[in-house]
Amino acid sequence: MTAPQRIGPFAIERLLGVGSFATVWLGYDAVLDARVAIKVLAENWSHDLRVRERFLDEARLLRRLEHERLIRVHTVGELPDGRPYAVLAWADGGSLRDRLATGDLPAAIALRLLGEVCAGVAVLHRHGVVHRDVTPGNVLFRSAGPDDPDAEQVLIADLGLAKALAAASGLTARAGTPGYMAPEQDDPGAVVDTRADVYGLGRLGIRLLAAEPPDARPPRPGPAPDVRLRAGVPPAVAAVLARATAYHPADRYPDAAALRAALTRATDPGERPFAPTRASGPAGRPVDVNRAGGPTGRPVAPTQAGGPAGLIAAAGSGRRPRARRSYRLRLAGAAVVSAVAVGAVGAESGGVGSGRPGDGTYTAGPLTVALPAGWSAVGATWAGQYGADGEPEPALVMSPQPRRWAADPRLPGAFVGLSATTAARTTPAGFLAERTHGDCAPAPARTTRQAGVEWTVVAYRCERDRPSIVESAGLHPARRALVYVQIAPPTDSGPDFVDTLLAGVRVTGPPR
Structure with a gap:
């Protein structure tokens, strides 16, 4: 793929990721002296009105939900060939999927991280939006800023599947990631609401906190399987995750805020473990989130992500970590970044066309x-x-x-x-x-x-x-x-x- 020299007023530095529905480039804003992620609708989907609508609605949604946990949309524009693009703040710290590929995070860090992800999704739920695809590839990290260069913010990615709950009864397209997708998302006639996100958050919690890898087989009716937790995770968390991943939506927590509150109670009824501004290890010492999960202790080099769920994870990848940099979670704030919707159709130029207009x-x-x-x-x-x-x-x-x-x-x-x-x-x-x-x-x-x-x-x-x-x-x-x-x-x-x-x-x- 040949990199464009410019997209709108932004100079293009390199490709960040390619997915089924969009391409993400790293751009440079000379006026603000800042790097941005520029997401461009893929050419092979540009003819489909529904995909174009979802692409632009995503930017409008993020613009409307002004909140400290939601990333700012700088602007939207259109290429000369008519494809829309959105300019977003750049997530420079990679994805949770990248980090889990090298090994588990320390239990205390994983538990606090799960609470922050719940808090980010809860912002969407308060505004009547369901995410529908909460996975490790959609949890990103971003440098917190010059005041604390070693701290990171937690971000949630891929709002391309999000939908206003007012229209949820009409949103019947199958969308989500196997292993994290709620059972009702596989039923064309089901209503998908905030409890589908609770299921995804529960599965994410099992991935982070269980002693054994989660079962990726499709869920079946009946009680949720028992969860055996890793050492250092309070036993009461198992019951919270079991309820979050119940087969029937009515048996789960109603939304992400309720799940987060249950995690807080299960961790320690007398404390609020998700309020600290940094994650701490034993005796309150800062923990290196980027390194501690790896089996060798080396920094995790972010990798390029592919597919719709990984587009902005890819936007956070490709940065060369500074030697021995100690990343710490800054739990006071998070952000939500977007990727593109799935489940529609489009036309690819230069395909199998064999005829010419003639005789009408x-x-x-x-x-x-x-x-x-x-x-x-x-x-x-x-x-x-x-x-x-x-x-x-x-x-x-x-x-x-x-x-x-x-x-x-x-x-x-x-x-x-x-x-x-x-x-x-x-x-x-x-x-x-x-x-x-x-x-x-x-x-x-x-x-x-x-x-x-x-x-x-x-x-x-x-x-x-x-x-x-x-x-x-x-x-x-x-x-x-x-x-x-x-x-x-x-x-x-x-x-x-x-x-x-x-x-x-x-x-x-x-x-x-």
């Missing part, structure tokens, strides 16, 4: 579409969707300006994708239930039969950007594949525009 049609692999007047198309592949042969599944984008339509809300357009693997796991209605638009109001789903396909169609009315987005999906009987069409209709189009466009979507070739 366009062909990309097995897909042929009839183009509305004045529209053209580009062939693509369906990012994140792979067939049984491991190859990306086909897609195309059509619009008056197909390479600009997702970035410019004034442009109408449509994304068309074909997926046999999706058809094998869900129905058209189930697939559309995974693809809600949180800031828009849906009309009741309807069905229409066009070109031999029974389509399920859900239209959304939106208050900002595009006034209307239509999600539609159907099973193609000959190909045994799901055909998905996301449409931003022209503002002056009539009620038949969507059905006419769907009638022009054809699938050719033998079943895959």
Whole structure:
């Protein structure tokens, strides 16, 4: 990947991380003489309106939740090709996942760290937001500042999966990390609320405090397994973690604040272990968090993280530790940093497109579409969707300006994708239930039969950007594949525009 020289007004120094949904660069702000993390939406997702919405909503959310535990969003912008980017404060201390890879943290440090993570998630819960992916890769560290150069702040990453609880009943897309994901997150019909985060925090606590590695198998109904704690962890903590990881949400603590309070009581009813400004070892001596967990005692070199959960963990990586630097947790404050959402689709430029506009049609692999007047198309592949042969599944984008339509809300357009693997796991209605638009109001789903396909169609009315987005999906009987069409209709189009466009979507070739 070739590094850009500049993104907006920021000079780019190096790549920090690459994930499925975004790339993060280390930038330099010459005006403030400061380094920043610049997160850019990946090109292969830039055509998808839902991913773009989540990307920008994440920045808006962090901006709205002004709090000492939440990282500041400096600004947002747009590249010349239309992709949005967000400029965030840089987390320079690496991730908890990096540090645990070298060995366990001392029990006292691990317990205090768990309390700080609970406190950061509790800020989100107070504002009606559920995180949905609390894992070691999403717990970061940042230098506390020049007044105490050896101390660190605790940060929580990856708000790309966060969602306002007011819309949680419509958030049914499977999202989360196996081993930390609450059971209800794997149920398309379940309501995901703050108790899902309590489950993730409990699993994080088991990873930090249990004597044996946690079981990564999917949870099963029934009582939570007994937790055998490491030496130095108060025995009462086991019952707290067991309740936090109960299979049924009703059996867990209601939110992160309640879990943190229970941990405090279990640690020592007469003291508040999460209030000190630094973590201490035996006899109150400062503990080297960066070194003490490693089996050799050497500083842990941060590593580059990949995947959506590790994007900003990667933003905190790559710094060469100073020799024998003693990092200490500063427990008075924490921050929340973001990464990108999962569970949507996009088009990759330069994919399998094989046709040219002509006779009012366009062909990309097995897909042929009839183009509305004045529209053209580009062939693509369906990012994140792979067939049984491991190859990306086909897609195309059509619009008056197909390479600009997702970035410019004034442009109408449509994304068309074909997926046999999706058809094998869900129905058209189930697939559309995974693809809600949180800031828009849906009309009741309807069905229409066009070109031999029974389509399920859900239209959304939106208050900002595009006034209307239509999600539609159907099973193609000959190909045994799901055909998905996301449409931003022209503002002056009539009620038949969507059905006419769907009638022009054809699938050719033998079943895959």
